Amino acid sequence: MSAISDDLAQLVRRRFFLFLAMLPGGMLVIPLGFLVLKAGALSTELLGHVGRTLLVESLINTFLLLGGVLAPCLAIGVGCAWLLARFSFPFSRFWRWALLLPLAMPAYVVSFVWISWMDYSGLVPSFLRDSWGMTTPALFSGFRSLGGLLVPLCLSFFPYIYLLVLEGFESQSRAYSEVASSLGLGRGARLWKLQLPLLLPWLASGALLVGMETLADFGSVSVFNVQVFTTLVYRSWFALQSIETASFFAIVHVLLVALFAFGLSRLRGRGRFSDSYAGRNSVPKKPLKTLAALSANLVLTFLWLISFALPALQLMWWTSTDPSGLWDARLVERILNSMWIALAVALIALFLSAMMLLAKRFGRGRSLAAARKISQLGYGIPGTVVAVAWMASLSFVLGSMQTSTWIALGALIAGLSTRFMALALRPLESASERISKSVEESSLSSGVSAGRTLVRIHWPLLRNAFGVGFVFVFIDTLKEMPMTLLMRPYGWDTLAVRVHQYTSDGLWKEAAPASLVIVAASVLPIFLMRRRL
Amino acid sequence: MDPLDKGHFLAIESLGFTRGGQKILDGVSLRLAASSLGAIVGPSGSGKTTLLRLVAGFETPDTGRIMVGGLEQSSSRGVVPPEKRGIGVVFQEFALFPHLSVAHNIGYALYRKTDSEREARVAYLLELLGLEGLGHRFPHEISGGQQQRVAIGRALAPHPSLLLLDEPFSQLDPELREELIHVLRRVLDETRITTLLVTHHQEDAYDLAQNLGVLHEGQLLQWGDPFELYHKPRNRFVADFVGKGVLIPARVVEAGTVQTEIGRFGCDVTWDVGSTCELLVRPDDLVHVDVPGGLNGRIVKKRFRGSLHLYTLRLESGREVLVEVPSHHNHRIGESIGIEVDMTHVNLYR
Numbered sequence: 001m002s003a004i005s006d007d008l009a010q011l012v013r014r015r016f017f018l019f020l021a022m023l024p025g026g027m028l029v030i031p032l033g034f035l036v037l038k039a040g041a042l043s044t045e046l047l048g049h050v051g052r053t054l055l056v057e058s059l060i061n062t063f064l065l066l067g068g069v070l071a072p073c074l075a076i077g078v079g080c081a082w083l084l085a086r087f088s089f090p091f092s093r094f095w096r097w098a099l100l101l102p103l104a105m106p107a108y109v110v111s112f113v114w115i116s117w118m119d120y121s122g123l124v125p126s127f128l129r130d131s132w133g134m135t136t137p138a139l140f141s142g143f144r145s146l147g148g149l150l151v152p153l154c155l156s157f158f159p160y161i162y163l164l165v166l167e168g169f170e171s172q173s174r175a176y177s178e179v180a181s182s183l184g185l186g187r188g189a190r191l192w193k194l195q196l197p198l199l200l201p202w203l204a205s206g207a208l209l210v211g212m213e214t215l216a217d218f219g220s221v222s223v224f225n226v227q228v229f230t231t232l233v234y235r236s237w238f239a240l241q242s243i244e245t246a247s248f249f250a251i252v253h254v255l256l257v258a259l260f261a262f263g264l265s266r267l268r269g270r271g272r273f274s275d276s277y278a279g280r281n282s283v284p285k286k287p288l289k290t291l292a293a294l295s296a297n298l299v300l301t302f303l304w305l306i307s308f309a310l311p312a313l314q315l316m317w318w319t320s321t322d323p324s325g326l327w328d329a330r331l332v333e334r335i336l337n338s339m340w341i342a343l344a345v346a347l348i349a350l351f352l353s354a355m356m357l358l359a360k361r362f363g364r365g366r367s368l369a370a371a372r373k374i375s376q377l378g379y380g381i382p383g384t385v386v387a388v389a390w391m392a393s394l395s396f397v398l399g400s401m402q403t404s405t406w407i408a409l410g411a412l413i414a415g416l417s418t419r420f421m422a423l424a425l426r427p428l429e430s431a432s433e434r435i436s437k438s439v440e441e442s443s444l445s446s447g448v449s450a451g452r453t454l455v456r457i458h459w460p461l462l463r464n465a466f467g468v469g470f471v472f473v474f475i476d477t478l479k480e481m482p483m484t485l486l487m488r489p490y491g492w493d494t495l496a497v498r499v500h501q502y503t504s505d506g507l508w509k510e511a512a513p514a515s516l517v518i519v520a521a522s523v524l525p526i527f528l529m530r531r532r533l
Numbered sequence: 534m535d536p537l538d539k540g541h542f543l544a545i546e547s548l549g550f551t552r553g554g555q556k557i558l559d560g561v562s563l564r565l566a567a568s569s570l571g572a573i574v575g576p577s578g579s580g581k582t583t584l585l586r587l588v589a590g591f592e593t594p595d596t597g598r599i600m601v602g603g604l605e606q607s608s609s610r611g612v613v614p615p616e617k618r619g620i621g622v623v624f625q626e627f628a629l630f631p632h633l634s635v636a637h638n639i640g641y642a643l644y645r646k647t648d649s650e651r652e653a654r655v656a657y658l659l660e661l662l663g664l665e666g667l668g669h670r671f672p673h674e675i676s677g678g679q680q681q682r683v684a685i686g687r688a689l690a691p692h693p694s695l696l697l698l699d700e701p702f703s704q705l706d707p708e709l710r711e712e713l714i715h716v717l718r719r720v721l722d723e724t725r726i727t728t729l730l731v732t733h734h735q736e737d738a739y740d741l742a743q744n745l746g747v748l749h750e751g752q753l754l755q756w757g758d759p760f761e762l763y764h765k766p767r768n769r770f771v772a773d774f775v776g777k778g779v780l781i782p783a784r785v786v787e788a789g790t791v792q793t794e795i796g797r798f799g800c801d802v803t804w805d806v807g808s809t810c811e812l813l814v815r816p817d818d819l820v821h822v823d824v825p826g827g828l829n830g831r832i833v834k835k836r837f838r839g840s841l842h843l844y845t846l847r848l849e850s851g852r853e854v855l856v857e858v859p860s861h862h863n864h865r866i867g868e869s870i871g872i873e874v875d876m877t878h879v880n881l882y883r
Contacts, residue, residue: 175628178591181615182622183642184691193644197632 018368021359024352025374028381028418031389032254038392039247051245054232055252061146061228062215062256068150069157069214070207076154076303077161077206078199083300085169088285089293095300096166097530100159102307104522106479107156108219108499109515113311114152115223116508118143149224155307156220157213161206168202169195174283200267208264215257216382218482219496223503229253230482233384237391237486247392250385261380312519318512326513330493335517338494341413341484342477346424348417349473350466353425357432379422387486390415405489412487419483420476424469431465432458471525478521542567542602542727543588543695549596550583550751557583559751560597565744568725570717572738574774575748581731582625584748585697588729589622590615601695621688621726625700627680629672635659635683636668642691658686661723662716678709682716689724698730702737714740735775739763747771763815764878772813772880777843779854780811783881791881794850795819795828800879813880816843819856822871830854831869846872 084096102110117123122143142148172195180194196203218230229249236245288296319326356375359368378386390411394403403411435458443453481496488497495514502511543565550558558580565571575581586592588599590612598608601620606613629638636655643651659665662682672680681701688696701717702710714737721728721741731748732738738745739759746756747770755767766772769780783791785804790797793812804810830846833853842858856872864870 173628175624175626176630178589178615179622179624179628179630179687180641181591182589182618182620182693183687184616184619185642186614186616193641194630198630200632 014365017359018365018371020355021368021371021375023355024378024418024421025371027414028378028386029374031386031393031415032381034393034396035247035250035385035389037396038244039251042244042248047245047248054227055249058228058232058249059256061226064146065149065153065214065221065226065228066211066260068146069153070210072150072154073158073161073210074203074207076158078165078203080158080162080300080303081165081169083296085166086283086285087288087292087296089288089296091297091300092285095304097526098304098308099162099300100526101304101523102156103159104519104526105156105308105311106219106481106496106515106518106522107153107213107217108223108481108496108503109315109519110152110156110307110311111149111220111223112499112503112508112511113314114148115144116314118148118151144224146224146226149220149226152220153214153217157210158307160209160213161203164202164206164209165199168199170282172198172283177283204264204267208261211260211264212257212380215253215260216384216482218382218384218485219500219503222500229256230382230384233388234482234486237388243388243392243395246388250388254381254385257380257382315512315516315519318509319516322509328513331498331513331517334493334495334498334514337492338478338496338518341409341416341494342474344413345416345420345477346470346473348413349421349424350428350469352417352421353428353469356425357428360429361432375418376422376425378419381419383419383480383483384486386415386419387483390487403489405492408487408489409492412484415483415487416477416480420473423472423476427465427468427472428462431462435461475522475525478518541565543571543729544600545584545588545597546600547597548584548587548594548599550580550587550592550594552583556751558587558594561748561751561753562597563744563746563753563756565727565729567727568721569743570721570728570730570741571744571746572742573729573731573746573748573753574733574735574738575731576774577733579748580751581733581748582699585622585699585729585731588695589620589697590618619691619693619695621691621693621696623681623684623688623696623698623701625703627672627684627704629680629683629687631672633671634668635664635670635672635675638672638683639668639686639690641687654690655686658689661720662686677704678712681705681713685716685720689720689726694727696726696728698728700732701730702732702734710734710737717741745775747774749774764880766813766880769811769882772882776815777855778813778815778818779852780813780882781852781854782809783812784809791879794848794852795854796874798876798879800881802881804883808883810881810883813882814854814876816855816857818874818876819854820873820875821856821858821862822873824871828872828874829869830856830872832864832866835864835866844870846870 080095080099084092084099115122118125120143176194176198177190180190185193216230217228218234221228222231222234229252232249233246233253236242236249240246352375356372360372394407394411398407439457440453443457444450448456479496481500484494485497485500488494493501495518498514499511499518502508502514541564543563545561545563548558548561549556561580561584563571573581573584583592587594587607588601590607593609593612594607595609599606601618606618630641633641636659639658640651640655643654646654655668659668662685664679664682664686667675667679667683672683675683681704685696685698701713705713717728718741720726730738730742735745742759744756745759745762747754747762749770755762755771762771763776766775772778772780781793781795783793783798785802785806785808786792786797787806788803789801790799791802791810791812795814798812802810828848830844830848832844833847834845836843837860838857840860842860842862842864844856844858844864845853846856847853858870862870
């Protein structure tokens with residue numbers, strides 16, 4: 001009798017944890033299901049000739065953009081990482097974290113600053129015309145195009161590759177290089193035949209991140225007026241008012257992203273190996289001589305100036321020439337809106353991640369592993385797609401697109417939480433891996449209660465990871481543009497939304513204060529984490 | 534000391550190395566004949582691994598020089614870079630490339646060779662090292678002993694002139710150590726490669742080495758054949774570190790003779806009559822006899838070694854000595870047994 005009730009209790013418990021684990025995945029998958037339903041309702045006539053032309057144009061642009069961003073990002077990222085991982089020179093410790101600062105600049109901010117410099121009436125061409133009497137070179141008149149867009153995107157995204165490859169280089173044991181040199185390989189041969197092949201998993205992860213960011217970008221492409229899927233989805237929604245068309249483009253977009261991610265994960269999978277020797281005795285850094293050290297500093301300074309320092313200075317300059325923008329009551333309101341939504345999203349994402357962790361600890365089985373994997377997909381799905389999926393579901397359930405402010409905000413928070421949950425789960429998972437089953441069991445077997453074990457063992461070891469996860473989700477929500485833009489209730493603005501509205505009217509100066517607040521908030525965590533690098 | 538002496542393939546001369554203001558190696562000199570195996574033993578932190586790293590060319594010495602095959606490889610003036618030396622190195626943790634299969638690890642250095650040349654060399658080494666059939670596996674899919682043999686194969690592949698092994702026994706359990714000795718002996722017989730290894734498992738080193746050295750705090754205290762190190766240790770540390778044994782007090786009673794509690798021994802020291810010193814007593818210097826009346830010792834510790842027992846005996850003075858006794862003389866702790874002294878090498882230390 002009691003055996004049966006025990007079994008029952010266990011079954012209930014297992015189901016309960018499975019349910020917890022499936023919650024975030026479900027919040028992602030169910031709206032996507034409605035998206036497919038909506039897109040299925042689209043007839044070929046409705047898509048029309050214009051739609052097909054736009055589809056082809058967007059496809060071409062997407063491929064050009066991916067290639068044009070990935071190649072320079074890989075070159076810059078690997079170059080910086082190699083320089084800082086293998087050599088020591090004055091200021092190299094500063095550059096290690098300073099090169100991450102461009103991550104604090106949303107790509108859409110870097111984009112409009114660069115346009116203000118390089119466009120026909122921009123700073124650089126005007127300077128050339130006025131002081132040198134030069135006619136505007138074709139380069140500048142055509143800056144607002146796909147080619148010009150590559151500049152701010154590369155400058156915004158290269159740190160992802162830099163960061164991962166730096167870690168890759170430094171986890172390579174000195175012994176590998178020494179073995180290779182004792183086998184007769186010189187410096188160049190060691191780089192090509194040993195270090196880069198060993199880096200393949202890191203390179204693939206970096207390329208995956210940059211590719212995903214590029215594919216999901218909405219702010220920069222819209223400032224540069226380049227047609228890709230994110231803008232196509234946005235336009236079908238706002239200009240055509242057609243949820244069916246938006247759903248169709250969103251599905252094409254998500255398939256493209258999946259194709260790209262699948263291709264790279266195969267590459268990463270082939271390079272995946274268990275390296276039990278990693279991280280021990282990394283290769284010693286070679287000091288650079290004066291001239292080389294000077295050139296290294298010059299190159300890094302130039303890169304840092306154009307990717308972070310000068311755009312930041314430009315924002316400060318604009319804001320300071322018209323400080324009234326800062327005291328604007330509406331700015332304060334937008335800051336508050338941005339902050340509380342970021343706070344809510346961060347807390348919910350942490351809650352969902354903690355549930356996932358609990359489920360993983362106490363639950364078993366394949367469905368649990370699958371649920372975990374699905375919940376991680378959110379980060380890879382572009383914000384525009386998640387937004388359209390939620391709107392498709394709402395329209396399906398409510399039968400109309402008119403929703404109350406609170407329902408719209410609820411959907412926005414839910415969509416953002418599922419999208420950014422992976423950012424919170426990752427640090428939590430790696431921290432919880434350090435708490436082995438035997439640590440837990442020694443605490444319990446020494447007579448300490450489960451609750452006290454949680455407080456005395458788990459919380460202290462997970463506290464930092466909760467903090468890191470919170471900061472990541474908070475900042476990413478603050479910077480997030482397309483989902484908020486699509487899903488917010490009418491007239492309800494955040495900082496990012498305001499930046500979009502000003503920049504689509506070419507009002508760079510007016511967009512500066514809101515941008516500056518976002519950048520300042522994003523710099524903080526990078527600054528605080530600089531010692532870890 | 535002619536550095537071009539063809540009989541000596543590796544010559545290290547007064548090598549000194551400092552790291553962070555700390556002397557790691559101090560005046561180390563040794564010679565190793567071509568096609569022979571030299572082993573350096575010493576406690577951890579004695580500088581063994583640093584010595585290998587200097588020979589391999591990973592570090593630059595502060596003083597002295599290293600000659601290989603009559604050519605200077607390292608001195609304080611500069612070093613030939615490791616990739617130009619043709620010296621194979623097997624690291625303590627093997628450092629197999631995790632992203633390459635066994636065959637690709639072994640063939641790693643042969644990328645300038647044609648495919649068929651490389652394949653032939655890899656196949657030969659796989660067979661030599663008893664790794665047939667494992668070529669397509671990855672390092673994490675094979676055992677520790679196999680990984681080590683892959684590392685040896687990788688080091689041998691480009692026909693190095695000298696092979697360095699860093700702590701080859703430390704990652705292995707006793708059975709695998711036996712196997713490694715067997716494999717190394719086969720490799721040395723086949724390839725005639727000059728080999729230098731460092732280890733703290735001295736018993737394994739006796740088995741293989743033609744030359745044995747003891748390194749202590751950066752100084753090579755003695756370098757010679759294993760028999761000599763065991764039976765004629767040059768100083769107290771070597772006596773203590775190499776093999777088992779105890780030191781018991783002795784006094785010079787007349788020129789060429791010392792007196793101890795286990796008897797009187799002839800020696801060739803020229804110390805003053807009356808001066809005190811210590812005598813090294815190895816377990817094999819004492820023999821168990823059943824005839825009573827001679828020396829006696831009470832068993833205080835007993836270790837079973839298969840064919841032998843190693844007894845720790847307490848003498849009447851309270852001092853303890855070790856004696857090895859055939860296993861069938863099975864006595865209990867606390868029992869007194871008779872012993873006789875049979876000392877061929879009289880080693881005295883002041």
